[in-house]
Amino acid sequence: MFNKTSMFQPRQIDESILQEYEKQTAQVQFRQIVLASTGIIMSEVCPLTGKCISITFHYPNGCNALVLLRAGIGQIQIIPSNGFIALDNATPPFPVYKDVMLGQRLFVEVQNTDAGNPHTPGIIFDLEGVRKSWSL
Numbered sequence: 001m002f003n004k005t006s007m008f009q010p011r012q013i014d015e016s017i018l019q020e021y022e023k024q025t026a027q028v029q030f031r032q033i034v035l036a037s038t039g040i041i042m043s044e045v046c047p048l049t050g051k052c053i054s055i056t057f058h059y060p061n062g063c064n065a066l067v068l069l070r071a072g073i074g075q076i077q078i079i080p081s082n083g084f085i086a087l088d089n090a091t092p093p094f095p096v097y098k099d100v101m102l103g104q105r106l107f108v109e110v111q112n113t114d115a116g117n118p119h120t121p122g123i124i125f126d127l128e129g130v131r132k133s134w135s136l
Helices: 015-019
Strands: 024-031 039-045 049-058 067-073 076-079 093-100 105-112 122-130
Touching: 024 039, 049 067, 049 076, 067 122, 076 093
Parallel strands: none
Antiparallel strands: 024 122, 039 105, 049 093, 049 122, 067 076, 067 105
16 A cells, blocks of 8 residues: 655755754654454654654564554655564564654554454654754
């Protein structure tokens, strides 16, 4: 559904512009019960212009590699670069250092392939930047 490449590549953010404003940090969190044998796509608007420092996936105990996760920015899948990641009882952070813009879409997709149980994984985007938008 989401392509990891896009014909519209975002321009680099000029770090000197960001230095004129007070840097802030923010987290965008996704967490929802996903019923057995279903999937969901969730998205939120990015609250900052700057960098996505990391994306952390949380797999609660019992996921048994049956819950697949992926995350992206805009229309580009970031973690993993393609496909999904499925683990159990783990919370791996993935450093990404990708540019983000205020108002840009952050998305996650969760697929629960467990036929008998719902699961509630979590995904957190760690952001650093300013609450300002520019035309780049």
